[in-house]
Amino acid sequence: MGSSGQQVSWKLADHPTLPKGKTLALIVLDGWGEDKPDEYNCIHVAQTPTMDSLKQGAPEKWRLIRAHGKAVGLPTEDDMGNSEVGHNALGAGRIFAQGAKLVDIALASGKIYEGEGFKYISECFEKGTLHLIGLLSDGGVHSRLDQLQLLLKGASERGAKRIRVHILTDGRDVLDGSSVGFVETLESDLAKLRENGVDAQIASGGGRMYVTMDRYENDWDVVKRGWDAQVRGEAPHKFTNAVEAVKKLRENANDQYLPPFVIVDENEKAVGPIEDGDAVVTFNFRADRMVMLAKALEYQDFDKFDRVKVPKIRYAGMLQYDGELKLPGRYLVSPPEIDRTSGEYLVHNGVRTFACSETVKFGHVTFFWNGNRSGYFNPEMEEYVEIPSDVGITFNVQPKMKALEIGEKARDAILSRKFDQVRVNIPNGDMVGHTGDIQATVVACKAADEAVKMIIDAIEQVGGIYVVTADHGNAEDMVKRNKSGQPLYDKSGKLQILTSHTCQPVPIAIGGPGLAAGVRFRNDVPDGGLANVAATVMNLHGYVAPNDYEPTLIEVVSN
Numbered sequence: 001m002g003s004s005g006q007q008v009s010w011k012l013a014d015h016p017t018l019p020k021g022k023t024l025a026l027i028v029l030d031g032w033g034e035d036k037p038d039e040y041n042c043i044h045v046a047q048t049p050t051m052d053s054l055k056q057g058a059p060e061k062w063r064l065i066r067a068h069g070k071a072v073g074l075p076t077e078d079d080m081g082n083s084e085v086g087h088n089a090l091g092a093g094r095i096f097a098q099g100a101k102l103v104d105i106a107l108a109s110g111k112i113y114e115g116e117g118f119k120y121i122s123e124c125f126e127k128g129t130l131h132l133i134g135l136l137s138d139g140g141v142h143s144r145l146d147q148l149q150l151l152l153k154g155a156s157e158r159g160a161k162r163i164r165v166h167i168l169t170d171g172r173d174v175l176d177g178s179s180v181g182f183v184e185t186l187e188s189d190l191a192k193l194r195e196n197g198v199d200a201q202i203a204s205g206g207g208r209m210y211v212t213m214d215r216y217e218n219d220w221d222v223v224k225r226g227w228d229a230q231v232r233g234e235a236p237h238k239f240t241n242a243v244e245a246v247k248k249l250r251e252n253a254n255d256q257y258l259p260p261f262v263i264v265d266e267n268e269k270a271v272g273p274i275e276d277g278d279a280v281v282t283f284n285f286r287a288d289r290m291v292m293l294a295k296a297l298e299y300q301d302f303d304k305f306d307r308v309k310v311p312k313i314r315y316a317g318m319l320q321y322d323g324e325l326k327l328p329g330r331y332l333v334s335p336p337e338i339d340r341t342s343g344e345y346l347v348h349n350g351v352r353t354f355a356c357s358e359t360v361k362f363g364h365v366t367f368f369w370n371g372n373r374s375g376y377f378n379p380e381m382e383e384y385v386e387i388p389s390d391v392g393i394t395f396n397v398q399p400k401m402k403a404l405e406i407g408e409k410a411r412d413a414i415l416s417r418k419f420d421q422v423r424v425n426i427p428n429g430d431m432v433g434h435t436g437d438i439q440a441t442v443v444a445c446k447a448a449d450e451a452v453k454m455i456i457d458a459i460e461q462v463g464g465i466y467v468v469t470a471d472h473g474n475a476e477d478m479v480k481r482n483k484s485g486q487p488l489y490d491k492s493g494k495l496q497i498l499t500s501h502t503c504q505p506v507p508i509a510i511g512g513p514g515l516a517a518g519v520r521f522r523n524d525v526p527d528g529g530l531a532n533v534a535a536t537v538m539n540l541h542g543y544v545a546p547n548d549y550e551p552t553l554i555e556v557v558s559n
C-alpha cells in the first residue's frame, strides 16, 4: 500500500552528522502527563525511578511537549489530548485538522448535507427511519453533543421524519454521572422535534465500555450487546423513558459500564429497532471504537457474532474510519488525509520496524501511527505484535496490565538486532487512570516505569538510542479542580474524580549509548508538540525529515 495520487519521493536525505543503523526504541507511555506533585498525581505518588532519572537530563535530554488542543489538530485549546490525535501526530510529523474540527466546519458551512454520504442516507427519509448511534457527551474525544444536536436539526429540516437515537453513555471523557444530564438535554431536543412533527425518540442505550465501543477486536461481545439492542430491539433492561433508564441502571454501574437497555412503548414493544429501508449514521468522528460496529453494519460476510437480523440499510459513518479498508464506504465528512507518515518513509528508506502493544492499545502504534490505516506498508520490513489484553475486566483490577509482557517483547526485538526501530505503547497510566481508581493507578504507573526500564536496559546492551514520550495526560491528575487548582467536591462532599485525559504537556526524553555526542534538545522550539517527534526520530535514524514535517526537537552541537 502507499499514499495514493501524487508521486511521492520517498528517499530521505542523509542527516549531515547523525549516523544510521542504531537501534532505536520509541516508547509511548499512554496517558502520562506532567503536572504539579500532589496526592492526586499518581505518577508523582508512584515509584517511578526510571522516568525520574530521565527527568534529570533536562533541559538537554528531557523536556515537555504539547499534546492537546491545536498542537494536535483539535478545535480549541480547551480540548484535551487523546490517543487518536496524539498517535496520528507522533506518526505523521505534521498537524492535521482532526475529525472533531472537520465535522465542526462541515456542519457550520452546511457542506455536510451536500456530500455523497448525506444524499445516500437521505434517500431513506421518506419511508424509513434515520438511526443515529454514538457516544453521548461533550467530551470531544469520540463525538460531541453539539454536533449531534446540529445533525438532528439538519436532518429533520431535510426531510427525516422518523429519527431514533441509540445512545452510549460516557463517564470516561467527562465526569461519571454526567450521563443523566446529557440524556435530559437530548430528550428536550427530541421533544422540540416532536413538536415540529418529527417522530424522534431515544431507542436504546448502554455504557460505552460495555456496549458497542470496543476496539481492536478485543471483545466482540461488547459490540453484540449493542447490536442486539440497536438492531434487534432486545436487551435485558426495558424502560419507557431513557432518563429513568440511566438513573436506574446507575444504581449498579457507572456511566462507562451501564448495561444495554431498550426503550419500549406501552405494549412493551421496542420503539426503534433497525429495519429494512432505514438509514443509519454512527455519529462518532473518532475511528478506533467505531470500526467494529462499522464492520457489523457493512459487511455481508461477517462471522464475529451471530447478527440474527441483518436489515437492508443505508449506512454512513460520520467519517470514514479506516482508510485502508475504506470502511465505511459512505461517510458524511471526509477524514483528515494523513498521508506520507513517518512509518511509510522509514520503511522506504530501509528502516526495519517492530511495533507492539497489548490489544487495547495495539492500533495506537500501528493503525493511528500510520494515519488510520490498518495493515503493513511492507510486511518484509515490519513486524507488528499484539499481546492479548485481559477481557471483561476493568483495568483497576489488573493495573499492571501487560506492561511486563510488552517490555519483554520489545527487549527481545531489540536484542535480536533484527529491527532498527522498536516502537511500543505502554497503556497503564491511561487505561487504569480512566477507571478513576487512584490506588490502582499508582500501581499502574509503577508497572509502566518498570517496562520502560526493561526496554532502556536492552538499548544499553545493543548500544542503541531511546526516545521516551507520551500521547497525552491522564494519570498525573485524578481530580476535578477549580480554577485555582483546588480539588472539587460534589454536593454530598465527595471528591470529584477525574476519569478523563487532561490538557497537560507530556515529557520527552532521549538517551542511550548510541546517541551521538552533542545531540541535545534545541531551545528554539518552545512550543514543540507531538508532531515534532517524527522529524526528531528520523534524525536519530540518520535522516533529515521531509520539508513539510514539523521541525525536529534536536540539534547537534560540536564540543
Ligand SMILES: O=C(O)[C@@H](CO)OP(=O)(O)O
Pocket (backbone or CB within 6 Å): 030, 031, 081, 082, 083, 084, 141, 142, 172, 173, 289, 430
Ligand atoms: O478509551 C478511549 O477511547 C479514549 C478516551 O475516550 O482514550 P485514549 O484516547 O487514550 O484511547
Ligand SMILES: [Mn+2]
Pocket (backbone or CB within 6 Å): 030, 031, 082, 083, 084, 086, 430, 471, 472
Ligand atoms: Mn492515549
Ligand SMILES: [Mn+2]
Pocket (backbone or CB within 6 Å): 031, 083, 430, 431, 434, 474, 501
Ligand atoms: Mn485514554
